[in-house]
Amino acid sequence: MKVAVLGAAGYVGGELLRLVLQHPDVTEVTATSRSQAGKPIAELHPALALLTNARFGAHAPGDTARGKDVVFLALEHGESSQVMGAVVDAGPGMIIDLAADFRIHDGKLHDLHYGPHQAPEMVHRFRYGLADVVGTGLHGAKAIAAPGCFATAAQLALYAVADLPLAAAPAVFAVTGSSGAGQTPRPTTHHPERANNMFAYGVMGHRHEGEVLEQWREWRRDPAAHARLMCHSGPWVRGIHATLHVPLSEPVFDPGAVVRQRFAGRPFVRVLDDPPELTHVIGSNMALLHAAASSDGREVQVMCVIDNLIKGAGGQAVQAMNLALGTDERAGLLAPGPFPC
Numbered sequence: 001m002k003v004a005v006l007g008a009a010g011y012v013g014g015e016l017l018r019l020v021l022q023h024p025d026v027t028e029v030t031a032t033s034r035s036q037a038g039k040p041i042a043e044l045h046p047a048l049a050l051l052t053n054a055r056f057g058a059h060a061p062g063d064t065a066r067g068k069d070v071v072f073l074a075l076e077h078g079e080s081s082q083v084m085g086a087v088v089d090a091g092p093g094m095i096i097d098l099a100a101d102f103r104i105h106d107g108k109l110h111d112l113h114y115g116p117h118q119a120p121e122m123v124h125r126f127r128y129g130l131a132d133v134v135g136t137g138l139h140g141a142k143a144i145a146a147p148g149c150f151a152t153a154a155q156l157a158l159y160a161v162a163d164l165p166l167a168a169a170p171a172v173f174a175v176t177g178s179s180g181a182g183q184t185p186r187p188t189t190h191h192p193e194r195a196n197n198m199f200a201y202g203v204m205g206h207r208h209e210g211e212v213l214e215q216w217r218e219w220r221r222d223p224a225a226h227a228r229l230m231c232h233s234g235p236w237v238r239g240i241h242a243t244l245h246v247p248l249s250e251p252v253f254d255p256g257a258v259v260r261q262r263f264a265g266r267p268f269v270r271v272l273d274d275p276p277e278l279t280h281v282i283g284s285n286m287a288l289l290h291a292a293a294s295s296d297g298r299e300v301q302v303m304c305v306i307d308n309l310i311k312g313a314g315g316q317a318v319q320a321m322n323l324a325l326g327t328d329e330r331a332g333l334l335a336p337g338p339f340p341c
């Protein structure tokens, strides 16, 4: 397969390159960048020196997409909307966008969280690629919007409880590492201000709540269903830890069994008997979950940990590609992460 990664100089682009360069079905990889065109890929992503001596190509979305089997876009928010027309016109076999541009089909919900859409006519081409939930439902998809990193962790926890009798809207408290903000330095990612620190952001309306609500309403079969996402920045580099809490209208005493049943047969989701730890997923495409009930069975908590750049971005996108192609969804994704890390 011939694969292209647009925006390959960023953190997500680098993870995508690492994965597709090791994918058994990928024979050719093209990486493009506006800022790094002509530079060796390994100069910017040093760990990839073992895998490639190629250079970044120039940013030319249409020309790059032409003749490719799969095109990944790992561009900043809003950029995908600018270039998607040229990419679509070039006719690649499949397009997978990792930005937020095409994740939300409900126009009002999109605009509430992101402002007016720059390419609203394109949105309905895209299937939402929450790979561990949609699974083989992605088979045959030609355009996929990969979910956001917070949204992935939150939705795996929400999907676990989506069929339970809920007494209120669930709330998900989640903390991410600094790589979630990309590689452009900002005050909130500057080491002296981020290390040993923690703070909330996007309070009462984090942008990822839009895509979370769209899926949650579908799972609950209720267009008014609500869920709250409480996002925080933590002092580590990679990984998201999310804890969902929800009161129940009828008691449930073995939520672990419910969650295991929800994810039965899903290769990258493991439901543990104890709360999961972040370092157990870093560097891998795994999601680890745990569920517990209060002694009266009237409250449930679900924890979920993921690597934001793999399960929350590049890994999930490659898994979605595998599912869309109808090949083994694990292809190129079985490498375990390092531990301890």
Ligand SMILES: NC(=O)c1ccc[n+]([C@@H]2O[C@H](COP(=O)([O-])OP(=O)(O)OC[C@H]3O[C@@H](n4cnc5c(N)ncnc54)[C@H](OP(=O)(O)O)[C@@H]3O)[C@@H](O)[C@H]2O)c1
Residues within 6 Å of the ligand: 006, 007, 008, 009, 010, 011, 012, 013, 032, 033, 034, 035, 036, 059, 074, 075, 076, 077, 098, 099, 100, 147, 148, 149, 179, 180, 181, 182, 183, 184, 308, 309, 312, 313
């Ligand atoms: N980070 C995450 O955990 C995560 C997870 C899921 C989805 N996403 C989404 O994926 C997309 C890419 O995110 P990202 O975290 O990869 O963002 P990023 O690291 O900021 O990269 C995005 C683009 O910024 C440009 N860039 C700006 N300054 C650069 C520099 N000094 N060196 C190299 N490149 C530079 C690069 O494009 P040019 O070289 O062409 O300028 C790069 O492709 C975003 O839409 C984001 O929302 C991110």
